[in-house]
Amino acid sequence: MNTDKEKKSKLEIAIQDLAPELKKEILKIDEYLLKDMRKNLKFKRTFEGEGSRISYVSPWGFRYKLYLSSEDVAGGWHNISWIYYNTQRERQKYGKHKPDYTVEALNKLAEESPELANELFNRMKECVGCRGRVGCTAGNSKYEYNGKKRTLCCGFAFKMNHSDFEDAKKMIKAINDVVETINPTL
Numbered sequence: 001m002n003t004d005k006e007k008k009s010k011l012e013i014a015i016q017d018l019a020p021e022l023k024k025e026i027l028k029i030d031e032y033l034l035k036d037m038r039k040n041l042k043f044k045r046t047f048e049g050e051g052s053r054i055s056y057v058s059p060w061g062f063r064y065k066l067y068l069s070s071e072d073v074a075g076g077w078h079n080i081s082w083i084y085y086n087t088q089r090e091r092q093k094y095g096k097h098k099p100d101y102t103v104e105a106l107n108k109l110a111e112e113s114p115e116l117a118n119e120l121f122n123r124m125k126e127c128v129g130c131r132g133r134v135g136c137t138a139g140n141s142k143y144e145y146n147g148k149k150r151t152l153c154c155g156f157a158f159k160m161n162h163s164d165f166e167d168a169k170k171m172i173k174a175i176n177d178v179v180e181t182i183n184p185t186l
Contacts, residue, residue: 014051014068025165026054026066032169033064040179041172057083060179061098064172078164079125080171081155082141101182102155105174106145113170120171121145125157 008016011030015023033043033056043056043064054066066078082100110117124143141152156171158164 010047010051011045011054014047014054018068021162022160025160025162029064029165029169030056033172037172037176040176040183060175061100062175064168076160078158078160078168079155080158080168080175081152100141101175101178102141102143103145104178105171108177109170109174116167116170118146120156120167121148121150123156123158123167124150124152125155126150126152 011027015026018026030045033041034045037043041058041060043058046055046057047053048055052068054068056064062080062082064078064080066076068076082098082102106117106121109120121143141155143150143152156168158168
């Protein structure tokens with residue numbers, strides 16, 4: 001008979017074969033998103049592809065996603081991106097997507113660390129014409145920051161290492177701060 005302590009969560013099962021350091025980082029960011037950022041961003045966690053992709057979706061129209069294995073990057077990657085709506089009803093309500101606060105979040109981040117804001121903008125994954133892949137928005141997001149331009153489909157791309165997890169948290173915190181100024185009653 002299994003007790004609750006013996007049962008593994010869906011997250012623990014999804015990450016069980018990863019290196020211990022990576023498991024630790026994923027558990028830390030999971031707690032950060034679901035507990036620390038709960039008040040404003042209200043993330044919901046979902047699993048796709050038999051647990052190989054874990055998404056944290058905010059009703060503000062963006063998501064943080066972990067790709068535990070990926071044909072694009074050996075060893076996986078994670079990203080922050082805005083969600084595009086495909087159904088006619090969603091497009092009537094939101095347009096292509098809910099408001100995108102990427103540039104506002106970069107500006108907020110630049111108040112404390114202009115170097116990190118520039119680095120994150122440069123880390124945004126340019127669209128490489130991957131149209132035809134499920135979910136590709138084929139460069140629907142165009143950004144300009146500090147005189148530089150990017151056309152994106154995959155948002156901010158991060159490697160699976162400690163410093164990139166920390167950078168992802170800082171960007172999510174900046175988005176949280178922007179959301180808080182837009183709707184201070186949250």
